[in-house]
Amino acid sequence: MTAVQKRIVINKIALTLSTLSALIALAFLFWILGVLVMKGISALNWNIFIFEGAPPGYAESGLKHALVGQAILIGMATAIGVPLGILAGTYLSEYGKNSKLAHTIRDISDIMMSAPSIVIGAFVYAVVVIPMGHFSAWAGAIALGIIMIPVILRTTDDMLQLVPGELREAAFALGAPKYKVILSVVYRGAKAGILTGVLLGIARVGGETAPLLFTSFNDNFFTTDLNAAMPSLTVTIFNYATSPYEDWQQLGWAAAFILSMFILGLNILGRVILFAGKKGK
């Protein structure tokens, strides 16, 4: 075999191995998705949206409590995380720029983005749950909000920096004060990007389970009391899936399916908005 032939054979082998690993990865991931869709759809029915949790073996049981609880928790977390994240991102891009402080904040928030979420749960337990004396929706929402801030902060920072400096200069030349320039020129220019960041931030915390385990805890019944334990889809999935009861496990799959569709939907929507925004320019 000549040297060239040898190289061609090695090339074939290497490329085949690489394609093979892609196929292996794909097979596993589609296996998981397939199970999720099959199990999820077969467990779906209207009762899930009508009834709250019930003891195992009870026909009239559903996930209304968890769906509403999840919506409340995510809504509150968004109300905490989005304004703080956007304002902080605005500071980095418009005021801090390349200062040492701005870089430190970027670095720390990058680390926070990958930090273990269960630790955030432990922190919130110590500063919210212990003083209050009990689990609460507030604690869960604060934990999720803290996780959300770095995600929104980074995308806002990046997206605002994409707005051309000439736009700002033009607005300044018209005599607009800086806050006005930011609010009506910079924000408007980066609208699609910020919205995408918010959607991805919501998607990110929507799937979080660990920080809720000991903050909002869980509840098998419908509640809107923010000062009490609040059910969530994710913790409900955990509890139902690890229970020995067949019908609870079924509900767990239904919850897993609904949650995944919600999160994938947000991700896709975020991409579509960003893509449409780019196309429009």
Add this chain to the structure above:
Amino acid sequence: MIDKIFFNFTRLSALLILVIVAWIFVVLFNHSLEAMNTFGLDFITRDEWAPNLDKFGAYAAILGSIISTTLAMLLAVPIAVGVAIFLSEIAHDKIKGFFGVSVELLAAIPSVIYGMWGLFYFVPIIRDIFGGLGIGLLAAGIVLAIMILPFMAAVTRDAMNTTPDILKESAYALGGTQWDVIKDIIIPYAKAGIIGSLILALGRAIGETMAVTFVMGNVHHVPGSILDPTTSIPVTLANEFTEADSSLYFSSLFGLALTLLIMSFVVIAVAKFYFLRKARRAS
């Protein structure tokens, strides 16, 4: 006037993130003081976790964390690098777009779902092949590997994509095969970025809770083999935090949380500030 107020609002929000991070460290440290004072260094070197005797050693949990993430990395790294090579060099543009987006979407699926799948579909397979409970380090390592795979592949691909086309084309012009280009141009060029991406994925894997909580078993015991059920730091926290009934128990759990935070902080910082920054400067 409004200008000033707006400026201060944005600055306070930006500073808040620093405050929160510092606050997390302080709170975890304060709450774990009791355990540190009681056990000293024994806390991380002793293998005895007996809540009924008020004795807490985190050795098994720390070891479980290290072994399960090592296992996950061993399994995930070769496949993720293969996927990244496939995505950046082999696949046609159409497949690239579709496959690339599906990998990114899979990275967004909540980890609790990977854990649930592992418990119902993967644990029985391990039980059938190797015997035993099926629940344990091996199951945890595999589920963790599958869970971090999409993220790892996506960031590794991004790192590989930073290689300038002109370099690749020059190598092709000299008669290089695709593999020659990958091995002698792309990997050396994007080395720092690839390593950084892999370590970043490792940082995520260490702190991952839900994917492993289902399949680890939560048994405080140094495992004899990778088929044995054991525990890890996040698994212990998830299972026992709401059950802790003595202040020393609580303090020990906070000690675990602090250990975990420091471990992942260091790993992520190394990935971000050493490798990824080097990669960004190079390109």
